[in-house]
Amino acid sequence: MRRPQEIVQHVGRVIDVVERGLPLGRDSSFERLARSWRRSLSTHQVDPALATTPRVVTAQELREHRDRIDAFMRIAREGMDRLHTQLRAVNYCVLLTDAEGVTVDFRTVPELDKEFKAEGFRVGTCWSEALEGTCGVGTALIDGQPMLVHRDEHFRSHNIAFSCSSVPIFGPDDHPVAVLDATALHAPAQRESQLLVYRLVLDRAQQIENAFAWYNLRPYWVLQLGRLAEYLSVQTDYLVAFDDSGRLVGGNRRARLELLDGGDGPAPAFIHELFECTTNEILATAHAQPGQAFPLRLTANGERLFAILRAPAPRSRSGLALPQAACDAAEDGACANIPGFSHLALDDARLRGNVERALKVANRDIPVMLLGETGTGKEAFARAIHDYSDRRAKPFVALNCAAIPETLIESELFGYRDGAFTGARSKGVRGKILQSDGGTLFLDEIGDMPLQLQSRLLRVLAEGEVLPLGAETPTPVRLHVVCATHQDLPELVQQGRFREDLYYRLNGAVFLLPPLREREDIRGVIDKVTREEATTMDRPDLHLAAATLDALARHDWPGNIRQLRHAMRYACAIADGDAIELEHLPPDLFRARPGGHAATARVDAFEDAPPLRLPFHADAPRRALSNTEAELRAQMLAALRRHHWQVTVTARELGMSRATFYRKMARLQIVSPNRREFDA
Ligand SMILES: Nc1ncnc2c1ncn2[C@@H]1O[C@H](COP(=O)(O)OP(=O)(O)OP(=O)(O)O)[C@@H](O)[C@H]1O
Incomplete structure (x- = not known):
């Protein structure tokens, strides 16, 4: 409990800083805090006098928040434990929040556990700036920078005794995935007393961020780089990833900011533009002295760095030896001779480039993502990769996530055991995942997969086993996923409609099929x-x-x-x-x-040609509809067209669930242009 006198004093100080423009601290470093105070009052309209405990999300909401970053949480756990071991003895709790400020993992101090809980330190608590005003987690998230918020630098009266060191952790898209925080309930008055803890949190957060970068970059060749060869095995400065053709595909945050963004000039696209050597020279050097550090010189400024190379993992044995003749054929434009691709028209430079790359990844354990407008040949391309690969004798199983109602996707994909449902269809079904064991699972319109199933799919991909509905033990499965979509998946990720970790798991090799x-x-x-x-x-x-x-x-x-x-x-x-x-x-x-x-x-x-009549005009219903039905049909059609026939978005706009929308589409005979056949 804060004493009323403390609250009055704090509110007075807020007024001085926000309304009268008095400085919050001695130097310019306090300007960030003052900006956050102004935001807290004018933008978020948080009441500085409010002394209640912070909001805690429901158990279901917490599950959803955790599910969205479960791959990240698995990696972060180790870093949290280490930080907790360092700080427990001096009475700091350690917490991890997601990008919305919701605490998804928490380590307490056993002797102070009750007090921490009473103050709101527990899983599920939301530390966003919008709710709490200036606070370590929330302000670090908004500024995208580490934050030390010490005692009465907090905005809300409830928080003015705490000292919080909070560091945002960034994902491969340069957006924060999480915040690592260490908090003391009763810190000494001097701010300087917190600088060491702040530094520890900063280092651990960086380690977690690098571990997550390793995880995301594992399908590629990764150079681990540093200025001192001896330090490489204990400390990572830069991670730089590239594919078989030497194209740079990403790195850890520091590498992205300092090496890959190009500074004032153009960003390097290939290894040989970043370093004064070729991809082959790097591969040959690393091969000659496996696990040993070797020097590389940066093209931009001639600086020497040391590197250790890690191979893409895991890969199939047959993938190691590239089918050179086929690659040469693709390069020469002779795609007609390539098994699997020979029946397709591919006499376009972009497509030939795609085929060339597809041959290189076909036998590797790299998920493939195909992007392109409807009808550009995504499924045909997926099938061609399968027919070319070592998996060709095994099944190619396709599932269109947009074409079946949400409620059926789960059983279609994961299958169910005998007796899992009552009724006529109670006989067990293997599900598409198990059907594709050892072959290829083609997930069309992946952007339409419901969020909850995205989590399940992610688990199957991570664990290599599937648990059909009603089954008690999981079945191991060798899964190779090719997915396709015409939607903007990064945008869906931004909107929270597609899981970021699933997106990064699926986009191993991305191919854009031209219209x-x-x-x-x-x-x-x-x-x-x-x-x-x-x-x-x-x-x-x-x-x-x-x-x-x-x-x-x-x-x-x-x-x-x-x-x-x-x-x-x-x-x-x-x-x-x-x-x-x-x-x-x-x-x-x-x-x-x-x-x-x-x-x-x-x-x-x-x-001028006389209009021919189709036997069945695709937009017209075949049976007579009532006025109400016709009105609803017109409304649904108009909305579908506006949203380019994306059912999920359209259903949401009209306030219907996807399943209901599909049922109504069937009843009102609305057929997507994709599915129309001139079959009448
Ligand atoms: N390169 C090609 N050469 C000849 N025919 C092709 C080629 N690519 C696709 N097709 C044909 O085009 C049609 C549509 O292809 P496909 O179903 O693969 O498209 P899609 O992009 O998966 O469509 P959607 O996004 O609507 O699912 C099929 O009849 C297919 O045989």
């Missing part, structure tokens, strides 16, 4: 798809008239190759002679896009 309209081989793709469709219909002489090919090559293809395939299937069925003319194309092909934007490449000649 059809941007491909330099668009004419070749159109020709290939037309020939394939004509052959399937047993019409090998069917070909595109020159004007048709020109018009198709200028079209912007919002649905990409899938839309092209559907259009050509239709045209092959409609054309009577051997040439496919403009009037044989689907009538709405060059009209407005589903999102309401006009197609960019319009065909003037086609404007």
